[in-house]
Amino acid sequence: MTTPPSRALLIIVVVLVVGMLIPVGYVIEATARIGIPELAALLLRARVGELLSNTVLILLLGVPITIVLGVGSAWLVERTDLPGRRFFSIVSVAPLAIPAFVSSYGWASVVPSIQGLGGGLLVATLAYYPLVYLPALATLRGLNPSLEESARSLGLTERAILLKVVIPQLRLAILGGGLIVALHLLAEYGAFAFIRFDTFTTAIVVAYQTTFAGSSAASLGIVLALLSVIVLGMEATARGRARYAYVGSASARPAELVKLGKLAPLAILALSAIGTLATVVPMTSVIRWSLATTPDLLDDLWRALIDTSLLSLSGALGAIVVALPVAWLATRHPSRLSRVLEGGYSIASSLPAIIVALALVTVTLNVAPGLYQTTATVTAAYIIIFLPRALVTLRAGLAQVPESLEEAAQALGKPPFIARMRVTIPLLFPAIAAAGALVALGAANELTATLLLAPTGTRTLATQFWSAASSVDYPGAAPYAISLVLLSIPAVALLFAQTRGKTR
Amino acid sequence: MNLHINGVSKSFGATPVLSNINLDVAQGSRTAIVGSSGCGKTTLLRLIAGFIKPDRGEISLDGRVLSAPGRDVPAHRRGIGYVAQDGALFPHLTVAANIGFGLPRTGRAQRVLEVMELTSLNATLATRYPHQLSGGQQQRVALARALAPRPEVVLLDEPFSALDTGLREQTRAAVITALERSGTTTVLVTHDREEALSFGDGVAVMIRGSLPQSGSPESVFGNPASVEIAALMGSVVLLPAVQVEHGVDSVLGRISVRHDRSGGAESVVAMVRPSQVSLTADHSHCGASVVGVRHIGPTAVVALRTQGQHPTAISLTLPSHHTQSLHVGAVVGLTLDGGAVLYPASAAGRYFTELEN
Numbered sequence A: 001m002t003t004p005p006s007r008a009l010l011i012i013v014v015v016l017v018v019g020m021l022i023p024v025g026y027v028i029e030a031t032a033r034i035g036i037p038e039l040a041a042l043l044l045r046a047r048v049g050e051l052l053s054n055t056v057l058i059l060l061l062g063v064p065i066t067i068v069l070g071v072g073s074a075w076l077v078e079r080t081d082l083p084g085r086r087f088f089s090i091v092s093v094a095p096l097a098i099p100a101f102v103s104s105y106g107w108a109s110v111v112p113s114i115q116g117l118g119g120g121l122l123v124a125t126l127a128y129y130p131l132v133y134l135p136a137l138a139t140l141r142g143l144n145p146s147l148e149e150s151a152r153s154l155g156l157t158e159r160a161i162l163l164k165v166v167i168p169q170l171r172l173a174i175l176g177g178g179l180i181v182a183l184h185l186l187a188e189y190g191a192f193a194f195i196r197f198d199t200f201t202t203a204i205v206v207a208y209q210t211t212f213a214g215s216s217a218a219s220l221g222i223v224l225a226l227l228s229v230i231v232l233g234m235e236a237t238a239r240g241r242a243r244y245a246y247v248g249s250a251s252a253r254p255a256e257l258v259k260l261g262k263l264a265p266l267a268i269l270a271l272s273a274i275g276t277l278a279t280v281v282p283m284t285s286v287i288r289w290s291l292a293t294t295p296d297l298l299d300d301l302w303r304a305l306i307d308t309s310l311l312s313l314s315g316a317l318g319a320i321v322v323a324l325p326v327a328w329l330a331t332r333h334p335s336r337l338s339r340v341l342e343g344g345y346s347i348a349s350s351l352p353a354i355i356v357a358l359a360l361v362t363v364t365l366n367v368a369p370g371l372y373q374t375t376a377t378v379t380a381a382y383i384i385i386f387l388p389r390a391l392v393t394l395r396a397g398l399a400q401v402p403e404s405l406e407e408a409a410q411a412l413g414k415p416p417f418i419a420r421m422r423v424t425i426p427l428l429f430p431a432i433a434a435a436g437a438l439v440a441l442g443a444a445n446e447l448t449a450t451l452l453l454a455p456t457g458t459r460t461l462a463t464q465f466w467s468a469a470s471s472v473d474y475p476g477a478a479p480y481a482i483s484l485v486l487l488s489i490p491a492v493a494l495l496f497a498q499t500r501g502k503t504r
Numbered sequence B: 001m002n003l004h005i006n007g008v009s010k011s012f013g014a015t016p017v018l019s020n021i022n023l024d025v026a027q028g029s030r031t032a033i034v035g036s037s038g039c040g041k042t043t044l045l046r047l048i049a050g051f052i053k054p055d056r057g058e059i060s061l062d063g064r065v066l067s068a069p070g071r072d073v074p075a076h077r078r079g080i081g082y083v084a085q086d087g088a089l090f091p092h093l094t095v096a097a098n099i100g101f102g103l104p105r106t107g108r109a110q111r112v113l114e115v116m117e118l119t120s121l122n123a124t125l126a127t128r129y130p131h132q133l134s135g136g137q138q139q140r141v142a143l144a145r146a147l148a149p150r151p152e153v154v155l156l157d158e159p160f161s162a163l164d165t166g167l168r169e170q171t172r173a174a175v176i177t178a179l180e181r182s183g184t185t186t187v188l189v190t191h192d193r194e195e196a197l198s199f200g201d202g203v204a205v206m207i208r209g210s211l212p213q214s215g216s217p218e219s220v221f222g223n224p225a226s227v228e229i230a231a232l233m234g235s236v237v238l239l240p241a242v243q244v245e246h247g248v249d250s251v252l253g254r255i256s257v258r259h260d261r262s263g264g265a266e267s268v269v270a271m272v273r274p275s276q277v278s279l280t281a282d283h284s285h286c287g288a289s290v291v292g293v294r295h296i297g298p299t300a301v302v303a304l305r306t307q308g309q310h311p312t313a314i315s316l317t318l319p320s321h322h323t324q325s326l327h328v329g330a331v332v333g334l335t336l337d338g339g340a341v342l343y344p345a346s347a348a349g350r351y352f353t354e355l356e357n
Helices: A007-020 A022-034 A036-043 A046-079 A085-091 A100-110 A116-128 A130-142 A145-153 A158-169 A171-187 A190-194 A200-211 A215-239 A261-291 A297-332 A336-350 A353-367 A375-399 A403-411 A416-444 A448-453 A461-470 A474-501 B041-049 B095-102 B108-118 B123-127 B135-147 B165-182 B193-199 B217-222 B227-233
Strands: B003-012 B015-025 B030-034 B056-061 B064-068 B080-083 B153-157 B185-190 B202-207 B210-215 B237-244 B247-250 B253-255 B257-260 B268-272 B277-280 B287-296 B299-306 B313-319 B331-336 B340-344
Touching: A007 A022, A007 A297, A007 A336, A007 A375, A022 A036, A022 A215, A022 A336, A022 A353, A036 A215, A046 A085, A046 A116, A046 A130, A046 A171, A046 A200, A046 A215, A046 A261, A085 A261, A100 A116, A100 A190, A100 A261, A100 A461, A100 A474, A116 A130, A116 A171, A116 A190, A116 A261, A130 A171, A130 A474, A145 A158, A158 A171, A171 A200, A171 A215, A190 A200, A190 A461, A200 A215, A200 A353, A200 A448, A215 A336, A215 A353, A261 A474, A297 A336, A297 A375, A297 A416, A297 A461, A297 A474, A336 A375, A353 A375, A353 A448, A375 A416, A375 A448, A403 A416, A403 B080, A403 B095, A403 B135, A416 A474, A448 A461, A461 A474, B003 B041, B015 B030, B015 B041, B015 B210, B030 B041, B030 B193, B041 B080, B041 B153, B041 B185, B080 B135, B095 B108, B095 B123, B095 B135, B108 B123, B108 B135, B108 B165, B135 B153, B135 B165, B185 B193, B193 B202, B193 B217, B193 B227, B202 B217, B202 B227, B210 B217, B217 B227, B227 B268, B227 B340, B237 B253, B237 B340, B247 B268, B247 B340, B277 B313, B299 B331
Parallel strands: B030 B185, B030 B202, B080 B153, B153 B185, B257 B340
Antiparallel strands: B003 B015, B003 B056, B056 B064, B202 B210, B237 B247, B237 B268, B247 B253, B268 B340, B277 B331, B287 B299, B287 B331, B299 B313
C-alpha cells in the first residue's frame, strides 16, 4: 500500500542521480572520443598486459583469502567457546582503523624488500579482511539457532551442519563482503604504489602525473571501469534473486557454542598471528618512526588537521544532503522506479576513486574551469565515493521510523512539515549523525581523489603523509599516520557497534 | 447525521480496494466496521482520517465537506483522532508529551491529566517512555492522545489485535468506558465479530471492498442480508427447506420464518444459529446421529448428522457435562427454538452443509 512520491522529490532524486553518474558518463564519453582503433593501439601493449595480469591476479587471489580470513574469524569469535572471544572479536576489526597505505608503509619499513604481487597480497588481504568479517559476524549473530537444531535433529553431524546450514546462509554476507573487497582492491592506490606493485589504478595516477588527463590515462581508466562493472556483474549473478535484507529479527536465544577442545590453542594461535601481522607489525613501525619525529612538524600537523576536518565535514554534509532524498524515496515509496534510481547511485559509487577524480578533473576543466581544484569539487568526489555509507545508514534509520508516527502527528493537528520536523527528524538524528561520521572519517583517509582534486596548497593528513612517505621521509610521515589511525577509530567503533547491535 | 460517507471508491493502482461505500455515523455513537483481513476496512479508516484521498465520492462531517472531487481537507485540519493498530506512540517523547502533542501550550498539563484519568491511566506513568509501558497501557495512551484535543470523531484501527487475550478484554472494557464518558463519535475497525457486535450502537459489514449491510448489532446479527454476512457474523446452520403456509419444512421439522430474504426463489435454505438448536432424548420426531465429540475445557463441540432424506451436518457447542452420554454413533433428537431467515438456495454456495448421501 505505497503512495506514489511527490513530483518534487522525484525530480530532486533524478537530478542527483544524473549528477552522481558524471563519472560513468565520463567513461562512456572518453571511449567515444578516443575511438576504438586508437584505444586498441593504446591498450594492446605488453605494459598493459602486465597491469591486467597483476590486477586480475590480486582479485582472484586476494578475494578468496579475505573471505577465508573474514568468515573464519567471525565463526571462531561468534560460534565457538574460543577463550577471549570478546578480545579477538575486536582484534579482527582493528585493521580497518589503519588505512591500507599506512599499513603498507609500516610493512615496507620492517621488510624493505617487500614488493610485487606477494607484497600486495600480504598488505591488502590483511587490511581488507575485516570487510568480510563484519557482515559475516552480523549474519552469524542473526542466524536462528533453531535451524541448526532442526538439522541436528535430522541427524546431521556438526561438520555437515556447518557446510549445509551455516555456510549457505552466509552466502549473502560472503558475496557482499567479497564485492566490497574486490572494489577496494581495484581502487587501491597508496598501498600498492608504495611497494611498487603496479595495477591499473597506480598506472593511471602515473599516467596522470606525466600526461595529465590525456587519452593515455583515460584509456587505462576505461579498462579499470570495465573491470569494476565485471566484478559488479559477477556478484549480481552469483547473488541471483536473493536480497541484502536485514538478517531477520533478533534471535530469541543465543546459539549453542561449538566446543573447540584440543583445537582451541590452534585457533588462538591463528587469530593472534593474523592480528599481529595486520595490526601490530604496521603500528609498531609507525610508533617507532614517530619517536624519531622532530617537534617542528607539529605546526604542519595542526594545519593538516584543520584542512582535513573542513574537507571531511563538507563531504559528510554533502553526502547526507544527497543521500536523504534517495533514502526517503526508497523506504517511503518503494517501487521499480525507486530501485532503478538507487541502482544508479550504487553503480556510480562502485567506480574506483581514481576514475571519479579523472572524471571531475575533465568535466570541471571543460565545463566549469572555475571549479577545477576547489573545495566544491573535492566535496563532490567524496560524496560520490562515500555515498553508500550514508545511504545504508540513513535507510536503516528511516526504516525504524514508521510512517504511522507522522500520520499520528497529522491526526493531532500538525501540518505534514511540522509533523516531520517534530517526529521523524528527531528520531532520525542518530542515523544522520552516524552517516555523517562514517563519511567524514572515510573522507579524512581518502588519498587518490584528494591528490588529484584538492585546491593547491591544501594539505590533508593523507596527502601530507603521502608526500613525506613517498619521498622516503619515514619519520616525517609518522605523525600523520598516527593521526589517520586515531581519526579512524571512532568510525570503526561505530561500524562494529552497528554490526553487533543490529541483531541483538 | 454526524459523519457522512457517500459513494466513496478507492483503488491502489489497478487494484480496486473500496467500491461505492455509503455509511452514516450518528453523533456520539460507536460504530464497528467488521470484515476479514484485506477487505479494505483500514483503507476506509485512512480515507476518513485524510491520510489518503478517495478516487470518487464524498466524506463530510457535520455538513462540512472533508473530501470531495477537487476538494480535500488535509488530515491535520480535520479534527479527527486516529488510534493506529500498534498505537504509533512517539518513542522519543514521554507519556505526558505524547498525550499533550496535539494540545496548545496553555492548559496542556491540565488536559493531559484529565484524559489520563479518563482512560484509567495512573498519573505516575506520565514521565515514562512508551517502551516502558505494557501493550495495554500503550493503547490507552494512544487513545488518550487522540482524545486530548477533543476531536469530533475518533477512529480506532484494530486497537486490540496486538494484545493477548486477557489483556484484550480488559483494555477493550477500559477503552469503551472512556469513549462512553467522553461521548466522542467513534468508528472502530476489527476482524473480530464478537468485538464488533459488542462494541456499540452500529455495525457495518465489509466484504471485498463494499459495505453490503449496516445497522444495529441485533439487526445485522439477526437479519443478515446474505448468507455470507450471516456466516461472517457467527456460526450458521443452513437447512434445505420447502416453503409451506406459515413457515418452512426442514429436517428439523416445521420452522417459522423470521425474515424472508429469498426474494421469491423456488428453492430456499433456512438459516438458524446453532444456539437455537438443542438436544432432546426423544428422536422420533427429528433424529440425528453423533459423528464426533471434542472437549474444549468447560464446553464440547458435538458434530451431528441429521437423519432422513437430506442429511445435514450440524455442529453444536454445549456445556461439557451435558455431553457425557454422547458417544459416536448415538442417536439424539433435535428441537429448534425461534425462527429462521430464508435465502435462495443458489446463494448458499460453499456455506451449505448438506452432505452427500
